[in-house]
Amino acid sequence: MTVHLREIGSFGDVAAEDDAVLDYFLSTNVVGKISDHSAMLVLGRKGTGKTAIVRYFTESEDNSTARSLNLRGYPWNVHSTRIDRGASEIEAYVSSWRYLIAVQLCSLILAHPNSSRSYKSENLHNFLVDNYGDPQPELAKVLRPQKIRFSKVSITPSVMGNQLGGFEFERKSGDYDFGLELNALSSALMDAVCEVAHAIGVDSLGLHFDELDQGLSRLDDKRKHMLIGLVIAARDLKRQYTTDVLAIDPIVYLRTDIWDEIQFSDKNKISETLAIRLNWDGEELKQLVETRLRVKLGKTTNWDEIATTDLMRGSQTKWNHIVSRTFLRPRDVIKFLNQLLVEARQRDDDTVAFENPDIIAARDTYSSYLKSELDDEVRPHWPEWEEALQAITAIGSQNFEKAEFEREFNARRSKSNLLSSQEALAQLYRFSVLGYERRSGYGGSSWAFAYTDPAAGWDSVATRFKVHPGLKEYTKVRESRT
Ligand SMILES: Nc1ncnc2c1ncn2[C@@H]1O[C@H](COP(=O)(O)OP(=O)(O)O)[C@@H](O)[C@H]1O
Ligand SMILES: [Mg+2]
Known part of the structure; x- marks a missing residue:
């Protein structure tokens, strides 16, 4: 025909937000791993399908137990002031994320059509209305109040047997109880969520954190610590709430280049056991x-x-x-x-x-x-990367020698560009703008690109390079005949 x-x-449409992706969603092993609760971190480059998966889990028929949390426009500055000074710098935001997740789970379970069947729902409802004026507070508002209030008809957190009267987000210096108190508050909320879920027969709740990279022009330490805080809080909650009570799945979707730049002690373990990479x-x-x-x-x-x-x-x-x-x-x-x-x-x-x-x-x-x-992808790590592309245009051919790049790059390098020509090549390789020539044992050779052969790794003594075919027209290079 x-x-x-x-x-x-x-x-x-090229972005899942605007695409009718659910009409033709292709289910992959990633979907299986999230469904069976074995993953909490989804890593992929831009355009690999992170938002598509979020939409699949949160907009398909039964979405009363999963919700997407879009961090586009999130008030990172407000969040950055919610520091736990009793914790290490790296973990300073774990307790605030834990609280944010707990609040989101409260509103998710309250939105469930059967939630009114549990008397505990009323306590959660009162808590949210007392503090946010709404049982469905916007994500951006969760950490905004200076003080969180409790009452007998909402929830009553306590620390070592002492009931807390309220929780202050803003602290005098030298006050290190922030984390202790906030975790007690989050636990009280989580206890109530579990009780409601149990009463109405819900056995899992999922939150899908998307667009953590939106508006990211520079990845500074503060932003890194906040991202680490979210990953650790999500991992801890997932570990604590497993299938035998109520399975909690806070799923974090992150661009690979950002994950590669953050460091903390459990990172490798999380990469190996709880992360999935989107590869096609x-x-x-x-x-x-x-x-x-x-x-x-x-x-x-x-x-x-x-x-x-x-x-x-x-x-x-x-x-x-x-x-x-x-x-x-x-x-x-x-x-x-x-x-x-x-x-x-x-x-x-x-x-x-x-x-x-x-x-x-x-x-x-x-x-x-x-x-x-x-x-x-590249700008947050290297704002002057275009100078490297201009160097490639000046060389004019798709395949080139290291010395040629060195010459053209150094001739164009601005003062603010802190990368040497060698470091520049390494970054271009990292984002697969180019690959290097790899010699094999029998006199043959092949091109190693990071996106097709991640195991190859960067070779600092490589001398010949090839521009990715998709960039030939943009960089105006000629095809080289070998
Ligand atoms: N599993 C899938 N099935 C069908 N289309 C997909 C799938 N994953 C991604 N896409 C499509 O690919 C494009 C890019 O995906 P998107 O989710 O926007 O990427 P990301 O959020 O990682 O930047 C969109 O058009 C989306 O609909
Ligand atoms: Mg997306």
Whole structure:
């Protein structure tokens, strides 16, 4: 059956927020690991599908036990003043996150259609209304009050047998009871949440923290400590509340580049046991695209029916040509294909299949897109990274020697750019802007890119480099013939 490309309309929006992703969500092993409570940290580059998973868990049919918490516009400055001075600098925000999670769980369980069946619900309701004027306080307001009040008809936390009269967020210097008292308050809230959940037969509650990187222009120590605090608080709660009582799943979605830059003592353990990385291969990405085709067209269609079979230069299939220009991220593929639709329709509105010239025409716009995605990732770590791209443009060829880069980079390096040419190459490798040449035992060689071969690692003595194919047009480099 012939499909007119115009019937497709688009391959979807490049951001899950604006995409009808639930209509064609592709379930992966990540979903299984969150469902069976074995993960709490989801790591992935920009555009790998973090928000898509959040939406899957919080917007699918039964979402009365899971909620998404979007940190876009979160008042990080307010949170940064809620310091526990009795804890180490690294853990100074664990108790405040723990409280924030407890408050969110209270409002989640109160929103459950059966919650009124438990008399404890009233206490939680009173607590939230007394302190926030609303049983569903906004995320941004949870840590805003200076003082949290308790009463006999809400909750009554105590520390070592002494009932607390209230909790002050703002403390005189030398007062180290912040963490002790706040944890007692959070525990009292959690006890009540468990009681309500038990009474109404709820056995798990999930909170999905998304967009922790929004508006991040610089990753300073304070922000790092707050992120660490959230991860530790989430891990501790998950550990404490397991399936036999009420399973609590605070799931943290974080960009890989940010996780790589934070350090704390349990980091490796968490990476190994509770973290999942979002990785896609070419086949899975094809499945993702074909699932969209089927839903959009309402009939069985696969990629080969919408693209002609003649090969691109270098005997590459169209699909491989496209995928090799991505960082193996769904967003890149969707962006490329949408641009491809634009180009093919310009040729003829009744077009039935993508042809090689369409692909070539789509590359310019796509390449600029890829560069702007990299801006969001690289800038917080290295604001002057564009100077390195200019150096590559000046070299002018896709493959180049270290000495050439050194020369062009140093000629362009501004005073504020603190990276040496060697460090610059390492950063470009880290974000897969380039790969290095790796020699194998039998006189052959291959290119090592971080996104296809993370185990390769950076080689500080590498001398030959190759620009990622997706950036060829943006950097205006010529293809090198080997
Ligand atoms: N599992 C999936 N199934 C279908 N589409 C997906 C899936 N994961 C990601 N996508 C799509 O890929 C694009 C990027 O995903 P998104 O969740 O916005 O990435 P992130 O939040 O990690 O930046 C969106 O268009 C999204 O709908
Ligand atoms: Mg997102």
